[in-house]
Each structure stands twice: as C-alpha cells, then as structure tokens.
Amino acid sequence: MADQKYIIGVDGGGTKCRARLYCTVQGFLGTGLAGPANPARDFDSAMQSVIDACQAAIQNANLPQLKLDQVHVGMGLAGVNLASVKQKVLAWQHPFKSRFVTTDLHIACIGANDNHEGAVIIVGTGSCGLVVKDNEFSQLGGHGFPVGDYGGGAWLGFEAIRYALRAMDNLAPSSSMITRILSYLNCSNANDVAEIMLNARPADFARLAPLVFDAAEDGDEAARSIIQTGAEQISELARQLLAKHPSRLSMIGGVSERIKSWLADDVAKHIQTAVYQPDYGAVFFTLNQFKN
C-alpha cells in the first residue's frame, strides 16, 4: 500500500467550490461543497472555500483520520487564466501534501472528454471555451464579467436589467420581461431596480437568466433579442473551437441546457454530452501529474 495516494480534485467557480476525494486504491470516496472560489475577485475567501470544500469531502467520506497534509489537491479555479492571479495562488501557503493549479476551464475540458484531448464550452455564470489538441491549448472568452463572458448567465441577466431600465424610462419598447424582473426583485420602478443592482455580483445577475428565457420562450421580443445576441456569440465561440478539429466538443454549465436550442444548427449538431463533470476532471488532472 506504499503507493496509495489520496487526491482531491477541486472545481472552484464564481458561485461555489466543489471537491471530490479519490483514493488510488479505493476509488472515489466523497464530495464536499463550499462558497465561491474565484481568486481574482476575493483571494482570501477563495482559498478558504478550497480548504472548506476539501474538509467537507473528507468528512463526507467518513475518514476523520485523514488530514489535509496527507492529500494531493488539484485545483481548477476561475480567474487563474490571469497571470498575476495564478502567481498569487501558486505563492499561497497551502496546507496540503502537494497542490497543482490550473483553470476551471481546463478541468472541465478534461472531465467532459473523459481525460482525453477535446474541446469544451462552459455557459454558466460566465462563458468561455477551450480546445486542447496535440498538447496545445487555445482558450477563448472567459475574460470576466461584465467586460467579457458574453452569453453567460450573468451577461443575460445584465442585458435584461439594462433593457428594463431603458424601457421603464420609455427609452425602449416595453417588454413582459420587465414585469417578471420587477416581481422577482420585489420592486416597482427603475430607481428601485438600479438601487438593488448597484452592488450586484455576477451570480446576482445570473439568477435573472431563467426569467429572460421564460420571457423569450413566451415570445417577448426584447428577451428574444438578448438571448439571440448571446447565443450567436456562443455559436461563434463553438465555430472557433471546431476550426481546430477537436476530437469532440461538449457544452456544460448552468445555462447550457436552455441556450442549446438557440444555437446555430451548424454548431448544435457537433455538441456532445459531457462524459464527466469538472470535479472529476480535477481528479484526473491531479492523477496525470504523477504519470509524467
């Protein structure tokens, strides 16, 4: 049993952090969940979320004797595509036996394609794409909300709020989306909406995305236009990934199911179901470090 290793794969995103505990002898043992883990937004609480999720996974596996300093942790984190953020994570005094760091997009790609090369699109709170082919990485999008992440849940909710504020000032045609937004936010006018959304975070905007789909599916023009604009951008992202001829392409994330029917036909037919979720991908990523 000298070779037995405990590994935790961590999938850290802007709204939550999921950890999955794996043992090289016993297999998958447990999972844990914690708060947001985007070190570009809030470094200290992101690192605390990673620790919390790992401890929750150990607890879930009912292994109280297993300590963090006996575990190899591979983290796929939002925000570490930014060089300065990755440096900061690498410099962090971690409590683990060893730690490996990559992007949330990379572990998603590994998981979605069953630990083989391929491509993935994430459409969750944000949006981004990655293709890995012949050991080369091409990442698209994912530049962070609100300047990037076109077509993601936060972007959809943000555009809906922007439209609603204009329409409530009679600067754009009215829309049934507005009634839905006012009801959801429990307020009655543009000033109240602006005040509630003043310090809104990406996840707060993303929570409005289902309302935008509901309105669009009921035929509301403003909502349809927002979703079409976002979907066109996701289709274009898929086309750029497919141009690299990946072995397969998956789409994952909280918005992927609902946006799929809005994508262009030439793109939609190439999108396959993800084989594994990103937290499994993080475990595979960590295991791969010991193979080389």
Added chain:
Amino acid sequence: MADQKYIIGVDGGGTKCRARLYCTVQGFLGTGLAGPANPARDFDSAMQSVIDACQAAIQNANLPQLKLDQVHVGMGLAGVNLASVKQKVLAWQHPFKSRFVTTDLHIACIGANDNHEGAVIIVGTGSCGLVVKDNEFSQLGGHGFPVGDYGGGAWLGFEAIRYALRAMDNLAPSSSMITRILSYLNCSNANDVAEIMLNARPADFARLAPLVFDAAEDGDEAARSIIQTGAEQISELARQLLAKHPSRLSMIGGVSERIKSWLADDVAKHIQTAVYQPDYGAVFFTLNQFKN
C-alpha cells in the same frame, strides 16, 4: 450688512467635486476642486470631497477668516436620486451653517437654464436628463454605470472594451479601435486588457471614450456602431424631454461636444448652449432656498 450671506454651491460627480463661493454682497469670490463625490459609491470619501472642495474655494477667495460654520452650502450630488442615498446625506453631521441637498442633474438644469425652468441632458461619465416644468420634475436615465448611463463616456469605453475582447478572440471582426486601446492601456493581448479592466471604475472606462470617437471619425465600423447606438439612446432621451415642452433644452458634460454631431437631426436642432455650468446652478439653488 446683517443680511450678508456666504454661500457655496457644490457640484459633486463621479470623477470630481467643484465648489463655487458666492457672497450676497460681493458676488462670486472663488472656486475649489476636490476628488469624486458620488455618495452612492463611497459615502465617506464623497462627503470628504465636499468639505475639501469648499475649503479650497474659501482659500481660493483668500478669506482665511471665513469658517465652514459660517457658510450655507447647497450640494448637487450624483447618486442622491436614490432615496436611501439621499437619506444618508441628509443624516450626515455636516460642518456648515446650513446645507441643502439635491441631485447633480437638478443643479445642472438650474445653471444651464439661467435659474429658470427648462431641460438639460448631461452626457459626461454617465448620461441622464431632466425637465422641470410648472414645478414638476421628470428625470430620465442616470441609473448608474454599468446597468444604466447609456451613451455616456463610461458606457462608450465599456462597449469598446467588450468589443475589443471579442475581436481579439476572433469572435467579432477586427477594428482599428483595438490598436488604439492596446496602445492606450500599454498591453498586447485580451488577457492583459481583461486584467487591467478587472477593477476599473466608471471614470477609467470614460477615459477611453475619446479613442472610440477618434476611431469612429476615421471610419472604423465597430466604433461607429458603438457611438451610433449610444447616440440613438441620447436622441431618444432628448425626444422624451422635448415631449414635455420645456422652455429650452441644453446638453452639457465632457462627452456632449463630441456626441452632438451623432444625434438625430430632429433633436440636435433643439439643443442650445448652457447659460451657466452646474456649480453656478448649485449657488442659484442655494439662494432660491432663502427666497421661499
């Protein structure tokens, strides 16, 4: 001289705060400038900016014996259109003889229309409009960046960054605007742009607006489209104000000169030059409080 009053009019916006000292006997005496004064964004530093600007105006007037508790101050502040923010400003323990509070938009309207009723559009870092007619106020826009303030300088810079990030990922046609942005930000790729703009404030985005105009005036399609979209919204805002039949309509703010030629003809012909700037309007506003 028993009736002699010292009055300071304060124009507090998201990028700076300007104060103008007036004496009911001697007339205008001096001006002072200080940092941002948007109490919706940072209450404490906004109130400090108001005090700093007032002290700078007294110093500029060379009146060292004049203390803040001898001065009546009328403040037109960004953000106080939000009820909770106005409450907070009114509850503030101010150091003045008396203080009066209204929006930056209201003092702009008073100044632009020479202390008469009328309408004003501000297109600076943000965008908004106000018409005052028969003592009734109708405010449009100004819901705060990034959800509101369509067509303002921050909005223009923000849309330019969003476009540039997509174009650099080949998700939108290239544009000469990108070269200008990269050169201005002194960086070379999308990740760097995203990283620099991660915590950008409205004023940071607004500083890019001149580049967008430069590119548009050189015929760049992406820049033209952004400015046209913003200008259409400002035109629509003007139409809504004109529908209330104000005695006159002025447009002021740092972006107003350059966006004017992009406005619809039916609107542009109604826009007159502002008579006074907002800091004068703040003095008139304060004087008006003593007339009633």
